[in-house]
Amino acid sequence: MQQDCEITLVLARTNADAARHARHSIILVPRQAEGLTVEGYDTIFGYDHAPYGHARLRFENVRVPVANLLGQEGEGFTMMQSGIGVGRIALAMGSIGAAERALFEMCRWGDERVISGQKLAERQVFADAVARSRMEIEQLRAYVMRTAWLIEKHGMKAVRSEVAQCKVLAPSMALSVLDRSIQFLGGLGVSHDKPLAEMYAYQRTVRIGEGADEVHRDLIARLELARQRELRAAPARP
Ligand SMILES: Cc1cc2nc3c(=O)[nH]c(=O)nc-3n(C[C@H](O)[C@H](O)[C@H](O)COP(=O)(O)OP(=O)(O)OC[C@H]3O[C@@H](n4cnc5c(N)ncnc54)[C@H](O)[C@@H]3O)c2cc1C
Numbered sequence: 001m002q003q004d005c006e007i008t009l010v011l012a013r014t015n016a017d018a019a020r021h022a023r024h025s026i027i028l029v030p031r032q033a034e035g036l037t038v039e040g041y042d043t044i045f046g047y048d049h050a051p052y053g054h055a056r057l058r059f060e061n062v063r064v065p066v067a068n069l070l071g072q073e074g075e076g077f078t079m080m081q082s083g084i085g086v087g088r089i090a091l092a093m094g095s096i097g098a099a100e101r102a103l104f105e106m107c108r109w110g111d112e113r114v115i116s117g118q119k120l121a122e123r124q125v126f127a128d129a130v131a132r133s134r135m136e137i138e139q140l141r142a143y144v145m146r147t148a149w150l151i152e153k154h155g156m157k158a159v160r161s162e163v164a165q166c167k168v169l170a171p172s173m174a175l176s177v178l179d180r181s182i183q184f185l186g187g188l189g190v191s192h193d194k195p196l197a198e199m200y201a202y203q204r205t206v207r208i209g210e211g212a213d214e215v216h217r218d219l220i221a222r223l224e225l226a227r228q229r230e231l232r233a234a235p236a237r238p
Contacts, residue, residue, distance in 0.1 A: 001038070001041070001052065001053055001054070001055035002052060003237075006031050007029055007133065007214070008028075008029045008031060008057065009026050009027075010026065010027045010028075010030060010059070011024055011025075011026055011077075011080055012025060012027060012076070013078060014073055014074070014076075015073070015074060015118040018074055021077045022075075022077070022079065023074065023077065024069060024076035024077045024078055024080075024082070025069060025070075025074060025075065025076040026070040026076040027064060027069055027070065028064070028068040028069075028070060028074075029059070029062060029064055029068070030064070033056070033062050033064060034062065034063075034064035035060040035063075036058070036059055036062050036179060037057070037058045037060075038056070038057060039055075039056040039058050039077075039124045040056050040102070041054060041055055041056070042053075042054040042055075042056060042199055044202065045201035045205075046201075046227060047198055047201055047202070051203075058113050061236075064157055066156055068197070072162075074096075077165065082156075082208065085151075085156040085160070086153050086156070086166040086167065088163050088164070088211075089144065089147060089148060089151070089166055089167075090165055091171075091206055091210060092140070092144050092147075092166035092169060092170035093170075093172065094198050094206075095170035095171045095173065095174040095203060096137060096141055096170065096174070098174045098175040098199045098202070099133070099135070099136070099140075099173060099177040100137060100151065101173070101179075101199065102156065102177045102181035102182075102196060102199065103130070103133045103134065103177055105181055105183065105194060105195075105196060106130065106180065106181040106184050106185065107121070107130060107179045108127070109184060109185050109188070110126050110184065117120070118199075120184065126195055129180045129184065132180070133180055133181075134179045136173050136176060136177060137173070137177065139173075140141065140166075140169060140170055142167070143162075143165070143166060143169065144170065144229055145157060145160040146162070147163060147165075147166050150162055151163070159163050159225065160223060161223040163218050164211075164216040164217075164219050164220050165220060167210065167211065167216050168213050168216045168217060168220075170206075171203045171204070171206035172207065172213075174203045174206075175200065175203050175204060175207075177194055177201055178203060180202045181196055182197070196234055222233050
């Protein structure tokens with residue numbers, strides 16, 4: 001949360017009896033509203049994610065005018081969902097960027113570091129890691145680009161499975177490349193002189209934030225089972 005943040009968007013359940021996707025509303029609550037306190041900032045593996053951070057907010061009998069309702073009552077879930085799909089593929093793009101940076105750092109170090117008279121980059125084990133990293137990044141990039149193209153062509157709802165697949169695959173790929181990079185940089189890799197440790201912590205968090213891997217895999221499986229049932233139910237081709 002930015003220190004100069006003036007308005008918070010609160011997603012709250014406003015009607016427990018409404019249809020499943022119409023129970024929540026978004027309410028604008030000024031940061032200075034009476035009853036709203038910032039209790040502190042949570043860290044991720046000890047990193048504070050400055051300047052945005054993760055604020056812990058307490059709301060106690062906070063009252064705001066009805067006009068602070070964003071859109072209509074019950075539209076909160078739909079509004080949040082409309083942004084989340086794009087957010088997830090953007091997270092996947094960020095993971096590709098992180099993996100590129102990790103590979104960049106690894107290759108630079110491989111050319112600089114000489115061990116027992118031989119450059120690290122000239123060792124077979126290093127070349128293997130570089131090749132694996134490049135292949136993993138390109139596989140993911142192609143899949144994310146295809147998914148982005150499908151979103152443009154068919155809309156977000158039609159490609160929920162592909163978006164979920166990107167969200168699951170991308171941070172795991174980045175973690176794999178980051179892990180190799182950290183390993184080859186040795187002590188430097190886990191130090192704060194390089195960004196790799198912080199990037200690793202962040203990518204590990206992406207596997208949990210905006211829906212844990214398991215939740216996305218569950219969606220992918222449900223959509224796939226439905227698709228397969230439709231295939232079986234379709235009339236057989238002559
Ligand atoms: C750094 C960070 C930033 C975040 N930012 C936001 C944000 O901006 N907005 C927001 O709304 N939320 C945010 N979150 C919350 C995030 O979406 C939740 O942490 C996440 O959904 C997991 O929920 P939980 O922490 O309550 O853990 P739980 O719900 O207790 O889940 C714990 C674990 O149980 C497993 N699990 C959970 N559900 C299932 C399931 N259905 N099937 C099988 N296994 C399951 C998974 O392994 C999961 O990691 C953020 C979290 C973090 C760590």
